Amino acid sequence: MAAPRKALPDIDPQRCTGCGWCIGVCPPHVLSLQTQTPTGFGPKRSTLHDAPGCTGCALCAVRCPFDAIQMVKIIKL
Numbered sequence: 001m002a003a004p005r006k007a008l009p010d011i012d013p014q015r016c017t018g019c020g021w022c023i024g025v026c027p028p029h030v031l032s033l034q035t036q037t038p039t040g041f042g043p044k045r046s047t048l049h050d051a052p053g054c055t056g057c058a059l060c061a062v063r064c065p066f067d068a069i070q071m072v073k074i075i076k077l
């Protein structure tokens with residue numbers, strides 16, 4: 001079983017350019033480019049579409065050339 005993850009990526013849509021680098025390096029493929037509006041219009045930004053599938057490896061945050069991803073520690077309740 002995988003070790004429990006310690007952090008999740010927080011993606012800043014203001015900094016994200018939609019370049020897609022983070023999506024390419026994410027091992028479990030839980031990131032995708034999606035529009036940020038319910039209507040589907042507007043620029044696509046990186047989105048964590050499957051948070052439970054994220055391992056917290058931080059490869060996406062390391063790869064992002066625009067510093068748009070911060071790893072945020074998971075606080076256990």
Ligand code: SF4
Nearest residue numbers: 016017019020022064
């Ligand atoms: S690498 Fe950074 S700028 Fe590029 S899509 Fe991912 S979060 Fe956005």
Ligand code: SF4
Nearest residue numbers: 026054055057058060
């Ligand atoms: S932390 Fe790792 S598993 Fe989670 S979204 Fe980023 S690259 Fe993917």
